[in-house]
Amino acid sequence: MAELIPSVVQVVSGEDYIVYAYLNDGTIRKKDMAPVVLGAVPGSVFAKLADKNIFYNTLTVMNETVAWDINGDRNPRKCIDIDPYSVYEWEVVKDPLANKI
Numbered sequence: 001m002a003e004l005i006p007s008v009v010q011v012v013s014g015e016d017y018i019v020y021a022y023l024n025d026g027t028i029r030k031k032d033m034a035p036v037v038l039g040a041v042p043g044s045v046f047a048k049l050a051d052k053n054i055f056y057n058t059l060t061v062m063n064e065t066v067a068w069d070i071n072g073d074r075n076p077r078k079c080i081d082i083d084p085y086s087v088y089e090w091e092v093v094k095d096p097l098a099n100k101i
Contacts, residue, residue, distance in 0.1 A: 006088035007064040012097065013056050020096050021066050021087050029090035045080055 010022035017034040037055065040046035049055045049068060058068040060079075067081035 006084040008061050008066055008084060008087060011059055011061050011066050013059050014096060017052075017055060019059065019066060020093070021090065023088065027092050028095050029087055030093040030096075031087070031090045049080065 004025055007024040008021045009024055012020045012022075014020060014030075017032060017037055019031050019033050021029045021031070023029060033049070033055075037046050037049045040050065048070060054070065055068070058070055058072070060067055060069050062069060062074070062079045063076050063081050065081050065084040066087055067076075067079040069075075069079050071078050
């Protein structure tokens with residue numbers, strides 16, 4: 001049997017740098033990105049995301065994973081993305097949108 005390769009199909013932001021990733025296996029994964037973003041070394045890749053407007057407004061799915069389209073041109077080589085296997089290791093949670101209907 002072939003191993004499932006994790007792929008993010010949807011991403012939703014939560015409050016205070018929380019990211020929810022909806023994976024192709026039907027699970028929803030949650031990650032508090034605040035320690036990564038706010039603890040980033042100045043000038044590093046993740047330091048750009050400390051600006052909440054950039055963090056929330058550029059969050060998307062690119063390269064089949066959680067990404068930030070910093071340049072706004074949908075260029076998969078110029079985004080900030082997270083390895084989908086890392087996303088697969090995030091905490092499994094219930095759908096945060098389930099009660100928002």
